[in-house]
Amino acid sequence: MTNGIHHTTGITGDAQANVDFYADLLGLRLVKRTVSHNDPTTLHLFYGDAAGTPGTLLSFFAWPDTAQGRRGSGQATEIGLTVPLESLGDWVQHFLSRGVNFSGPTRDGDTSRLTLEDPDGLPIVLVGVPDARAGQTWEGSTVPTAMQVRGIHHVVFWTEAPQETGAVLERHLGFRRVGEQGGLHTYRTAASLGHTVYLRDTSGFWPSAGGVGTLHHVAFRTANAESEQALLNAVRAEGLEVQGVREHGYFQSIYFREPGGSLLEVATDRPGFALDEDAAHLGERLVLPPELEAQRQDIEVALPRVALPGEARLPARDLDWVHRFQPGTSGLTLLLLHGTGGNETSLLALGRQLAPEANLLSVRGRSLEEGAPRFFRRFSATRYDQAHLVEEADALAQFVEDAAVLYDLDPGQVIALGYSNGANIALATLARHPSVFAGAVLLRPVMPFEAPPPTDLGGLPVLVLHGQRDPFLPLAEPVTPYLRRVHGDVQEERLEAGHELTDQDIAVTSGWLREQAQRLAVRS
DSSP states (O other): OOOSEEEEEEEESOHHHHHIIIIIISOOEEEEEEEOSSOTTSEEEEEESTTOOTTSEEEEEEOTTOOBOBOOBSEEEEEEEEEEGGGHHHHHHHHHHHTOOOEEEEEETTEEEEEEEOTTOOEEEEEEETTOOOOOOOTTOSSOGGGOOOEEEEEEEEESOHHHHHHHHHHHSOOEEEEEETTEEEEEOSSTTTOEEEEEEOTTSOBOBOSBTSEEEEEEEESSHHHHHHHHHHHHHTTOOEEEEEEOSSOEEEEEEOTTSOEEEEEEOOSOGGGSSOGGGTTSSBOOOGGGGGGHHHHHHHSOOOOOTTSOOOOOOOOSSOEEEEOOSSSOEEEEEOOTTOOTTTTHHHHHHHOTTSEEEEEOOSEEETTEEESSOBSSSSOBOHHHHHHHHHHHHHHHHHHHHHTTOOGGGEEEEEETHHHHHHHHHHHHOGGGOSEEEEESOOOOOSSOOOOOOTTOEEEEEEETTOTTHHHHTTHHHHHHHTTOEEEEEEESOOSSOOHHHHHHHHHHHHHHHHHHHHHO
């Protein structure tokens, strides 16, 4: 048996907007910022009461620019949060003062409810409860103690099998059925904070689709590893699909699908979130599992940055290209352009390794090929859509100019660094708009133009690195002669490598970039 709800986990497309909603607007404490144990490139945020008590926790995976999910059968679709009943009027005033859309209050038995959506569209209900059991209130909250969220009140599951889903709640999760009205089945537990689970009968409704604005799973509490193992054995004996025990550091978990299709987790209460942080400073820094600590620099540079209420925040500009900006401490800016199938995070760690003090402006290609981002369309592996190539090269040049203004970058110190398809769009942009760049690094380029345009690079420095065993090397042969013909100051090297990047690429490129940074610093 479990002791109520441990936490919920949702998906956000905008980590900063998520923090602004849950930590600033609702006044919850960010008790842990870490990464997904399945994917260290995914930021994982936990909010709760002052101590991060199980039963008060909401967590979110940050998946930037992921498609919006769809609510449907086989999914939890709503979170209710307990607040003192007498505070509901204050919450109404709070939302009105912030210009937040909400509905209510509405009465439901002895409770009153306000309903709103978070920035990703996830329904959140504040439930005013008489004599609300207190989570640990927090002096650092943005809302007064008397208003603060006390914990999770309820979750709502949509299921085409309400009887079977309900049986799992009763047999394994410590809930009892207390009634049904209008297709909404109610289950409660007397343990913990008195959580409620509602099951909405959605027979014949469309299935859910995971994505931004949806709940990935709901976790239920259990006291220790022994009770968790007993529950695992019982659920497995019932024939449900169960994943083995996973150690998350702050708790250990099992996962299984209930008969209606929703993913459920059972998590232990201990050791809790103060395991590796001073309780007074929970959530103020990124905490990594010990095995990932050696990769901290690479992980941090690729994760979305978030600022708590009152903290200075990094600039984020709405431009026509999905991108990531990481400020540096020098005037140099690297424009990072990924290869086919990469994205705006793919080269961030490499960029920081190559030029530790540079600003990093990393861009996602806008053309999709079987779901894989590229910078321009192609008709075959070796034949490119010339009109689209020109169109995207021109658009990229405009993006660089706009970004320089909006991020206050020195436009005379922007160096393009592209790999494979990214090197090709860098070459195309350089050829059409040489004044946009102070130089370029082309890693494994080929000639993208069928008829390379005449231009004058005016001695612009360009580093070209080929792989001797690269199967695309024959297509790369025209690159350096073209660049020299249009007056580029080209350094070309052929490395003992294939199409992949090697330590030799890093050594040569970092040295070349140091030289360019010194040249640009003197010139500026």
